[in-house]
Every structure is written in C-alpha cells, then in structure tokens.
Amino acid sequence: MTDKTLKERLPVGSPRNKVEYLADEFEKTANDLYSRLGDKAVNLLSNPNFTEFLTKYRPSTVEANTLITASNVPDISRGTKNGRGSTLLAPYWAVEHQVDEYLSFNHYIQRGGDEIKPHLNPECGELHLSGDTTLYQTLNIPLGGSLHNEVKARVSLFNLSPGTKITVGVRDINLENKGPFLDGNVFHWFETIEYNDEFVADTPKTFDFEPFLVGYHGWWFNPTKVFYIRIENPSSRLYAIESAQLWHSKIYGKSPDSFTHNHAPNAYYDFPAESPIDVFYDLPIEFLGNNKIRFSRSRPIDAPYGLLNHMIFTGERYDSEFRVLEIDPSSVTIQINSEQYEHYREHGEHILYCCQYSKMPIGLGFYE
Numbered sequence: 001m002t003d004k005t006l007k008e009r010l011p012v013g014s015p016r017n018k019v020e021y022l023a024d025e026f027e028k029t030a031n032d033l034y035s036r037l038g039d040k041a042v043n044l045l046s047n048p049n050f051t052e053f054l055t056k057y058r059p060s061t062v063e064a065n066t067l068i069t070a071s072n073v074p075d076i077s078r079g080t081k082n083g084r085g086s087t088l089l090a091p092y093w094a095v096e097h098q099v100d101e102y103l104s105f106n107h108y109i110q111r112g113g114d115e116i117k118p119h120l121n122p123e124c125g126e127l128h129l130s131g132d133t134t135l136y137q138t139l140n141i142p143l144g145g146s147l148h149n150e151v152k153a154r155v156s157l158f159n160l161s162p163g164t165k166i167t168v169g170v171r172d173i174n175l176e177n178k179g180p181f182l183d184g185n186v187f188h189w190f191e192t193i194e195y196n197d198e199f200v201a202d203t204p205k206t207f208d209f210e211p212f213l214v215g216y217h218g219w220w221f222n223p224t225k226v227f228y229i230r231i232e233n234p235s236s237r238l239y240a241i242e243s244a245q246l247w248h249s250k251i252y253g254k255s256p257d258s259f260t261h262n263h264a265p266n267a268y269y270d271f272p273a274e275s276p277i278d279v280f281y282d283l284p285i286e287f288l289g290n291n292k293i294r295f296s297r298s299r300p301i302d303a304p305y306g307l308l309n310h311m312i313f314t315g316e317r318y319d320s321e322f323r324v325l326e327i328d329p330s331s332v333t334i335q336i337n338s339e340q341y342e343h344y345r346e347h348g349e350h351i352l353y354c355c356q357y358s359k360m361p362i363g364l365g366f367y368e
Contacts, residue, residue, distance in 0.1 A: 041252035
C-alpha cells in the first residue's frame with residue numbers, strides 16, 4: 001500500500017503506458033470490490049436491522065405509544081392515544097393493532113448488542129414491541145426478470161414466550177385514487193410459524209419461511225407490495241425484533257450467509273421539520289371556540305395517499321375527545337376536551353398535541 005495518489009503513480013512516458021496502467025489499476029480495484037461483496041444477497045427491505053431512528057434528539061432510545069380500547073374501531077382521524085391504532089416506529093417501519101380489549105402498546109427502538117446483551121448482534125438495533133401487532137413497510141420488488149418471481153423471508157426475534165405465533169406475509173398494496181389500500185382480491189402470500197421453545201431472555205431466534213412466488217412471467221402484476229410481520233398471542237409483556245430479510249431466492253439461494261442492505265433515506269419517510277413530532281410545533285395557532293384549535297403552516301405538506309394516512313397525531317396525555325376535524329396541506333383543525341382547550345388558550349405558547357409525518361402511508365387497514 002502506498003500513500004501516493006493514483007495521479008502520482010502514473011508512469012512516465014507515452015500516453016499509451018498511462019492508459020494501460022490505469023486499466024490495470026481499475027481492474028484490481030473492481031476485483032477487490034467483488035471479493036469484498038462476495039456472494040451477499042440483496043435485502044429488499046429498508047432499515048432491516050433497525051439501526052436508523054426517527055429523530056436526532058434521542059438517538060439511543062425512541063419510544064412510541066399507542067392506546068386503543070374495545071369501544072374504538074381504528075380511526076385515523078383520532079390520535080395515537082385514543083384510537084388511531086397505527087403509528088410510525090422507525091424509518092420505513094409502521095405498526096397497526098387490533099382493537100379487542102383495553103390495550104396500551106409501548107414500543108421503542110434502541111442500540112443493540114452491547115456487553116450487557118452479548119447474544120445480540122452489535123450491527124443491529126432492537127425494535128421492542130408489545131401486544132398483538134402487525135409491523136410492516138411498503139416497497140417495490142423488482143419483478144422484471146424471470147428469476148425475480150420468487151422471494152424468501154427471514155426474521156430474528158427475541159424475548160418470545162411459548163405459544164407466540166409469527167406470521168410473515170407479502171401482499172399487493174393499492175396506491176390508486178380509490179378503494180382500500182389492502183384489496184382482498186389481489187396477490188397475498190403468508191406463512192405462520194408457532195414458537196414453542198422456552199423463554200430465553202435477549203437471545204435471538206431466527207425464523208426462515210418458505211420461498212413463494214410474487215409474479216408470474218407474462219402476467220400483469222403489481223411490483224408495489226407491503227411486507228408485514230404479525231405477532232399473535234405474545235404472553236411476554238415486551239418482545240423484540242433484531243433484523244428482517246427479504247430476497248430473491250432463485251438468484252441468491254435459499255440460505256445466504258450475508259446481505260447487502262438498502263439505505264435510501266428519502267424513499268418512504270421524510271420529515272418537514274428537524275424532529276418528526278415538530279410538524280406543527282411553534283406554528284400560528286387559532287382558538288376557534290367549541291374546543292377547536294387550528295394550526296397553520298406556510299409550507300404545504302406532500303400527502304399523495306391522503307393527509308390522514310401521512311400525518312399521525314398524538315398528545316402528551318390521553319384525551320378521548322381528540323379528533324382531526326379538517327385537514328389540508330397547509331393547516332389542520334383539531335377538537336379536544338374543554339378542560340385542555342381552556343388550559344391551552346391560557347398557555348397557548350406550548351401546545352402538547354404533536355403531529356408526526358411519514359411519506360409512507362400509515363394505517364393500511366390490516367384489522368378492518
């Protein structure tokens with residue numbers, strides 16, 4: 001290895017000698033890169049190791065809570081603490097819950113694999129979940145080649161209790177201007193595995209699922225899919241996922257040892273503020289009477305799949321009356337309970353109702 005630059009290493013003499021030297025150097029570099037990549041499979045999922053966080057303010061642990069009750073059907077016009085039933089947890093990853101009892105879901109992401117948890121992979125984060133949950137992301141799967149029609153999935157979880165069911169699925173998502181996001185008449189593959197081993201703290205268990213077809217040569221097909229991981233009957237209060245992989249099994253085989261990962265920071269999540277919960281922080285506020293408050297923005301928000309599917313509202317405390325009444329790209333009008341309305345009208349400099357923004361649509365209707 002030399003400290004000289006490539007330009008300084010060029011031979012003295014004719015241009016032909018320099019060209020030949022450069023060709024040799026480029027070939028050596030290419031061979032070195034190929035040897036480093038080896039036979040790594042391409043992981044089709046983004047942020048598959050949960051190493052990217054939503055905000056710069058709490059890089060080690062970021063919490064998100066959702067609260068739903070038996071009296072609420074998931075409703076995206078509500079806040080996450082009174083019945084929305086879905087929220088964004090990490091870049092590219094969202095969750096939805098089924099409403100069947102009074103439930104409070106606590107989720108957080110943190111750095112993993114330190115000396116306290118030696119069995120965890122230090123290259124991965126930890127996404128901690130609770131309750132019956134569907135974790136998902138939307139993605140485009142390359143389907144153009146004949147070897148692209150089959151994919152395979154693998155997930156690693158820990159702190160599971162016996163009897164927990166893990167379902168991995170891929171289905172078409174409808175992003176047209178009509179109908180539900182999840183259409184029951186289109187492609188949908190899933191497989192369920194039941195975990196029946198004993199509980200072992202902070203020790204990942206890897207689940208491999210069978211290959212499945214996602215496109216047929218010569219048929220019309222939709223490359224835009226939603227990949228989901230559904231956890232059912234978890235008796236442990238909190239469990240966690242360490243990594244997830246989805247790959248073309250006809251190209252990379254059924255059991256690749258390593259993967260290259262996607263990092264596309266503007267693909268499906270982006271925030272028009274420094275923090276995801278600051279979308280409506282420190283903005284002009286109007287108190288409209290009848291417990292209604294309007295926030296306004298000078299910069300419109302991009303929401304191609306419906307504003308309420310891109311904007312997730314929450315608050316610092318539980319408010320059963322919270323609801324989004326009107327929303328457009330530059331403003332939102334909410335209704336809250338009378339006690340908090342009077343409090344905020346008196347202390348309006350610090351409104352604790354926040355809005356999170358996601359380019360990926362949130363609240364697809366897994367439990368509808």
